[in-house]
Amino acid sequence: MERKEYKKIIGLDPYFQKYFVFDRNKNEIRLYNEARTTKTDIHTSYFLTKETVISNIKISRNIPEEDLEDILSTKAYEELELDTTAEYKISYLELPIDLHSKEREFQLFITEFATLHDTYDVYIDKLGFFDFIFPVPFLLRTLYTKEILVDYETHLFIYFQNSDAFLAIYQNGHFVYTKSLKFSFEFMAERITELKGSEVTIEELITNLSTYGLRLPNYEELQYYMQIFSELFMHINDILIYAKKSFDIENIDKIFISSDIGLIQGIEEYAQTYLGQKAYDFDFDYGIHVADPSVTHIHLLTILTTQDCLEEEEECxxxxxxxxxxxLWKRPSGKLIMAIAASLVLGFSYPLYNYSMAYKYQIEKLLLQKKYTKIHAKRVSLESQINHIKNEIKKVDQQIQAVTRHLHEKEQSLKRIFDKKVHYTMKAVTIADFAQNIKKHKLHLLELNNTNKEFNLLVTANDDKRITEFIKDVTENASSKFDITTKDINKTKGLYISSLKVKSR
Structure with a gap:
């Protein structure tokens, strides 16, 4: 059976001998004295904190997964000093830790098999099995998986039940610590009986707390309640001091307090006085319609936790x-029945199988022959088309190559024209520039020759300095355009003469 296909979740409260039943179609929960179940129903329950041992254990990261349970069980017996003569049910969660750490850390939840049998054996005849039994402190995790509470704060939960009371600390959505408190309603009734000197039943206590809370009209009786709850919150304060130091908890962001009878009026004043913080009720929106006022927060949390384990596939x-x-097919008897049935079927069906398979192969052969004829004709046609396309591609490639060559030639011609347009210095401009400089320096031009970008000038002057100044002037002011050089300056018949070579850049 796929567990997700359930219609109802049948929850057992073994401490009140009641059934809390969640109808998935109606999204509704109500209490029953008896419960009718079907094969598709999920059976669930919760287990008191005082019957549970919770501790963290570290093991080497090198331990293989197949040995994990045995190692954790062995270390639990050794480190927690469990009774070696007793058998324990151990469930665990792996805690997030630095991936580079050489160790893995696990949170172990432990209880005795004998306690489970004592609590649930009487109901097995009616229900047959339990898919889930959750320790109560673990139930609070659903407040974070269902996003009822934010998962970036540290929260303290305090809860009172008839035969148990507990506190639990969750940090950033993860369970950190829990402690069973002796101040259950049963203990409170016994303590008031002791203080008052006359018997007070648990029913009377619950009636007073649910009606008046901690604001009883009888002042004398109120003193007994005040004393008990003062002792309770002093005890809680001592536990918090220990927990904060042991688990590096800087502060508690919110405190939530409630009980199986709902909020106890006036208890928030004790939280403010002894814990120094405001307390809030379990006023959570569980998203379930409650059709019975006797449904407790624990019942609702058990249903939500069961949904988490079924639908969200959370680690539980x-x-x-x-x-x-x-x-049936997984049981030994079921496997035997299936094997016998399979043998009978095979024995009777073998001859028929041979005949039917031979006929089947003949039909398949005829169909394949027809299909082959069609496919072969299609193949020949496709090959012809492919060859034609290849020839067309070849022609196109040749045309592309011819056009590419033509474009390359055009590109080179354009480059040459561009070079002439941009980089070629007109001869007339060059000669005009030289004429101005020659006149400026009072030189006489005897001869001018030009080859490509090179000019050969033969000049004379009355003073050799005029020739050198002319060369210097061109070098300093027109070096980006021209490169001017001379081999020597000679004196002939009273005049200085020099052959200048000028190259355009």
Whole structure:
């Protein structure tokens, strides 16, 4: 059976002998004295904190997965000093830790098999099995998985039940610490009886707390309640001091307090006085319609936690030792029945199988022959088309090559024209520039020759300095255009003469 296909979740409260049933179609929860179940229903329950041992254990990261449970069990017996003569149910969660750490850390939830049997054996005849049994502190995790509470704060939960009370600390959506408190309603009734000197039943206590809270009209009786709750919150304060130091908790962001009878009026004043913080009720929007006022927060949290484990496939802490029976085909008897049936079917069907397969192959052969004729004709046609396309591609490639060569020639011609347009210095401009400089320096031009970008000038002057100044002037002011050089300056018949070579850049 696929567990997600359930219609109802049948929850057992073994401490009140009641069934809290969640109808998935109606999204509704109500209480029953008896419960009718079907094979598709999910069976779930919760287990008191005082019957649970919770501790963290570290092991080497090198331990293979197949040995994990045995190693954790062995270390639990050794480190927690468990009774070696008793058998324990151990469930665990792996805690997030630095991936580079050489160790892995696990949170172990432990209880005795004998306690589970004592609590649930009487209901097994009616229900047959339990898919889930959750320790109560683990139930609070659903407040974060369902996004009812934010997962970036540290929260303290305090809850009172008839036969148990507990506090639990969650940090950033993860369970950190829990402690069972002795101040259950049963203990409170006994303590008031002791203080008052006359018997006070648990029913009377619950009536007073649910009606008046901690604001009883009888002042004398109120003193007993005040004393008990003062002792309770001093005890809680001591536990918080220890927990903060042990788990590096800087501060508690919010405190939530409630009980199986709802909020106890006036208890928030004790939280403010002894813990120095405002306390809030379990006023959570569970998203479930509550059709019975006797449904407790624990019942609702158990349903939501069961949904998490079924629908969200969350890693769960599960104390059940009363497993759902496997499907018939998974049981030894079922496997034997299936084997016998399969043998009979094979024995009778073998001759028929041979005949039917021979006929089947003949039909398949005829169909394949027809299909081959069609496919072969199509193949020949496609090959012809492919060859034609290849020839066309070849022609196009040749045309592309011819056009490419033509474009390359055009490109080179354009480059030459561009070079002439941009970089070629007109001869007339060059000669005009030289004429101005020659006149400026009072030189006489005897001869001018030009080859490509080179000019040969033969000049004379009355003073050799005029020739050198002319060369210097061109060098300093027109070096970007011209490169001017001379081999020597000679004196002939009273005149200085020099052959200048000028190159255009």
């Amino acid at each position: 802490v599960n104390f059940t030792i009363f497993e759902r029976p496997p499907a």
